[in-house]
Amino acid sequence: xxxxxxxxxxxxxxxxxxxxxxxxxxxxxxxxxxxxxxxxxxxxxxxxxxxxxxxxxxxxxxxxxxxxx
Numbered sequence: 001x002x003x004x005x006x007x008x009x010x011x012x013x014x015x016x017x018x019x020x021x022x023x024x025x026x027x028x029x030x031x032x033x034x035x036x037x038x039x040x041x042x043x044x045x046x047x048x049x050x051x052x053x054x055x056x057x058x059x060x061x062x063x064x065x066x067x068x069x
Contacts, residue, residue: 014043018051026059030067 014032016025032043048056 012043014046016046016048016052016056018049020052022052022055022059025056026063029060030063033064034067 014029016029029043029046032046046060
């Protein structure tokens with residue numbers, strides 16, 4: 001393994017890889033979005049691996065539509 005450093009503009013991305021539980025990732029992203037409305041240091045962008053993008057987007061859309069905050 002080689003150590004690497006990724007410069008992502010100094011912001012806090014929410015990164016979703018293809019081996020994740022889609023339900024847990026969508027719930028976590030929703031929590032991050034909600035926290036972003038309250039604090040500026042929370043995740044402000046979501047990066048999703050290509051292989052699960054469509055399923056994740058569908059699940060996150062459901063999470064956003066059913067949020068009761």
